[in-house]
Amino acid sequence: MDKLSIFGLLLAFSGIIGGSLLEGGSVIVLLQGASLLIVLGGTMGAVMLQNPFKVFSKGIKMSRWAFSTPQLSQQRMIYQLSAWNNIVRRDGVLKLEDQIDEMNDPFVRKGLQLLVDNTSAEKIRNVLEVDLRTFEQFHFQSARVWESAAGYSPTIGIMGAVLGLVHVMQSLTEPSKLGAGIAIAFISTLYGVGLANLIFLPIAGKLKNIIMQQINLKEMYIDGVMMIANGENSRYLENKLQGYIC
Numbered sequence: 001m002d003k004l005s006i007f008g009l010l011l012a013f014s015g016i017i018g019g020s021l022l023e024g025g026s027v028i029v030l031l032q033g034a035s036l037l038i039v040l041g042g043t044m045g046a047v048m049l050q051n052p053f054k055v056f057s058k059g060i061k062m063s064r065w066a067f068s069t070p071q072l073s074q075q076r077m078i079y080q081l082s083a084w085n086n087i088v089r090r091d092g093v094l095k096l097e098d099q100i101d102e103m104n105d106p107f108v109r110k111g112l113q114l115l116v117d118n119t120s121a122e123k124i125r126n127v128l129e130v131d132l133r134t135f136e137q138f139h140f141q142s143a144r145v146w147e148s149a150a151g152y153s154p155t156i157g158i159m160g161a162v163l164g165l166v167h168v169m170q171s172l173t174e175p176s177k178l179g180a181g182i183a184i185a186f187i188s189t190l191y192g193v194g195l196a197n198l199i200f201l202p203i204a205g206k207l208k209n210i211i212m213q214q215i216n217l218k219e220m221y222i223d224g225v226m227m228i229a230n231g232e233n234s235r236y237l238e239n240k241l242q243g244y245i246c
Helices: 003-023 033-050 053-066 075-089 095-100 108-117 121-169 175-229 234-246
Strands: none
Touching: 003 175, 033 121, 053 121, 053 175, 075 095, 075 108, 075 175, 075 234, 095 108, 108 121, 108 175, 121 175, 121 234, 175 234
């Protein structure tokens, strides 16, 4: 669980709600189910229209990464590649065949299989870089689902405010209701802008950072497998791959 993300979200909402209370506002006024339905429904509908189902579905599933970041260990990858290199130099590349089925990551499994098949380093790079480009494009597309939501949300919020004002205009004969009605109408705008800047954009940014880390790890793996295929010394392999670690 990413404690910083949770703390940041709580801090943001606490600041806004706390500031509203200090100005004499009421939490009850901020809780408007109709406004929330308009903003969330309209935003999600527009995002669905923009994206293919596969991309939209992946983007929604990836949102949990913002609060439960996938564990990526570059150092562990270096140790693993160095261990494989030692096995290959000592016992030959076919000794790695038993480890292929133990790998859960299809990308890692494919690289290991290419090594066992005695594929040249250049061909290994060509094959794995195609997978890497596909991974990069698909995951960045999926992360942009949340950027799209951040773009639509404020506009949908304004539409909600306009709808609220239309209802207010229908109550002009009852002046006592106008003030409260106008306040409620503008809650939609608040929801639209708030969701875009406090939730949608931060999630998109967090996902992009995580994807970049995953790409960095895959690039490290490609370099490591190529060095194993070229018969490089394990110390050289470790020293070069350490450069990927910030």
